Amino acid sequence: xxxxxxxxxxRLPAKQLxxxxxxxAMCAIVxxxxxxxxxxxxxxxxxxxxxIGSLPAWLPLLRPGWAVSRCAEVVSFTLLIVIAVVxxxxxxxxxxxxxxxxxxxALPLLLMAPAxxxxxxxxxxxxxxxxxxxxxxxxxxxxxxxxxxxTLALAVVVATCAVLLIRYVGLVHESWQSIATKFVERGIIxxxxxxxxxxxxLLLANKCWVLWRERRLLARSAGRGESALHSAHAQQLVASxxxxxxxxxxxxxxxxxxxxxxxxxINWAIPILGFIGTVxxxxxxxxxxxxxxxxxxxxxxxxxxxxxxxxxxxxxxxxTLIALSLSVFLMLLQTALQRWEDDILAxxxxxxxSAARREG
Numbered sequence: 001x002x003x004x005x006x007x008x009x010x011r012l013p014a015k016q017l018x019x020x021x022x023x024x025a026m027c028a029i030v031x032x033x034x035x036x037x038x039x040x041x042x043x044x045x046x047x048x049x050x051x052i053g054s055l056p057a058w059l060p061l062l063r064p065g066w067a068v069s070r071c072a073e074v075v076s077f078t079l080l081i082v083i084a085v086v087x088x089x090x091x092x093x094x095x096x097x098x099x100x101x102x103x104x105x106a107l108p109l110l111l112m113a114p115a116x117x118x119x120x121x122x123x124x125x126x127x128x129x130x131x132x133x134x135x136x137x138x139x140x141x142x143x144x145x146x147x148x149x150x151t152l153a154l155a156v157v158v159a160t161c162a163v164l165l166i167r168y169v170g171l172v173h174e175s176w177q178s179i180a181t182k183f184v185e186r187g188i189i190x191x192x193x194x195x196x197x198x199x200x201x202l203l204l205a206n207k208c209w210v211l212w213r214e215r216r217l218l219a220r221s222a223g224r225g226e227s228a229l230h231s232a233h234a235q236q237l238v239a240s241x242x243x244x245x246x247x248x249x250x251x252x253x254x255x256x257x258x259x260x261x262x263x264x265x266i267n268w269a270i271p272i273l274g275f276i277g278t279v280x281x282x283x284x285x286x287x288x289x290x291x292x293x294x295x296x297x298x299x300x301x302x303x304x305x306x307x308x309x310x311x312x313x314x315x316x317x318x319x320t321l322i323a324l325s326l327s328v329f330l331m332l333l334q335t336a337l338q339r340w341e342d343d344i345l346a347x348x349x350x351x352x353x354s355a356a357r358r359e360g
Contacts, residue, residue: 020054020072026112026119027053030079033108037090052079076120077150083109083116084153092160092191113157121146121206135232136251142214142228143255143341146206148262155199162198163191182318189277189319193270197326200266204333207259207341215344229348245356249349256345260338267331274323281316 031049035042052075090106163183170180183190217227229252236248 024050024053026115027075027079029108030083030112030116033106033112034082034086037086037106037109073120073123076116076123077147080113080116080120080150080153083113084156087113087157087160091164092156110157110161113154117150117154120150135236135248136255138228138232138235139252139255142210142232143252143259145203145210145259145262148203151202151206152195152199155195155202158198158202159191159194162194182322186277186315186318187280189273189280189315190322193273193319193323193326196266196270196273197330200263200330201333203259203263203266204330204337208337211337211341211344218344218348233352245352249352252345252349256341260334263330263334267327267334270323270327270330274320274327277319277323278316281319284315 028046028049031045031047031052032042034040035045087106087109166176166180166183170177170184183194214227214229218229232252233248
């Protein structure tokens with residue numbers, strides 16, 4: 001009987017058990033944070049968090065094709081999206097409405113968001129480095145960047161923290177009140193601009209770290225090491241999955257170019273949001289002035305009504321100022337990173353062609 005149970009539910013290796021234990025602890029913290037935000041039962045939330053965190057342990061037993069690390073990826077991906085929704089609804093929207101925000105209740109969620117993001121990236125990179133990974137997957141791990149939806153969820157959390165911090169500093173220091181007004185009291189467009197800015201910043205930061213790691217591994221010893229580029233090239237030589245050297249290099253450059261599609265869109269969308277805020281502010285101001293002209297009020301009320309009518313012009317100018325400033329900074333980082341990557345890939349292409357000539 002015991003032998004049959006062991007065959008049906010085999011024991012996990014120690015490394016996977018440690019992963020499941022750490023993951024269950026993180027999920028329990030997330031569950032406790034959600035319970036504090038919604039004033040729910042804390043013990044029940046902790047039990048639910050542990051149960052969700054233990055999914056990578058028993059779900060592969062029911063679905064043999066699923067690995068423990070893959071199940072952990074899916075759970076961390078889902079939890080991070082849940083955190084982004086809860087934090088934005090509990091922190092960002094009340095801050096924009098000038099309502100009180102209980103930051104202590106959401107603090108565990110704010111701390112666990114980057115931990116879950118890092119866990120997913122580590123697990124995803126480990127899966128891409130396995131022997132079953134294709135040449136395209138290995139190149140994507142080295143040049144493709146992090147998952148877009150996952151990074152967007154973290155950007156929402158970071159933008160919420162930034163808005164809350166700006167609001168707090170504006171309340172404490174009067175000299176910063178004008179800056180806080182531009183971000184907090186100008187509608188939803190400045191926070192959306194911050195979300196896009198941090199989304200692009202996180203994408204570029206991850207790409208920078210991956211390129212730095214690849215360059216360091218490539219510089220150790222040509223043709224050896226844990227470099228994803230070397231692994232992909234070696235697999236192409238053995239399995240001829242991509243074809244000749246030119247096809248491999250074309251795939252490498254295409255994977256590199258594919259990453260910059262979304263950052264370019266972000267750098268285009270941020271100024272567009274600023275211009276939308278400009279049009280919205282001018283439209284609201286024009287409507288207010290039109291109401292003044294059509295009213296029959298006296299001259300005594302004209303100055304007050306005129307001040308209220310042109311107040312939306314602050315939306316027009318501040319949203320454009322924020323959007324253009326963030327876009328200029330993000331575009332500078334993207335241009336510098338792309339030049340650095342082009343230099344690294346050009347050097348690696350020269351190495352690959354030299355090696356191909358020597359073997360030929």
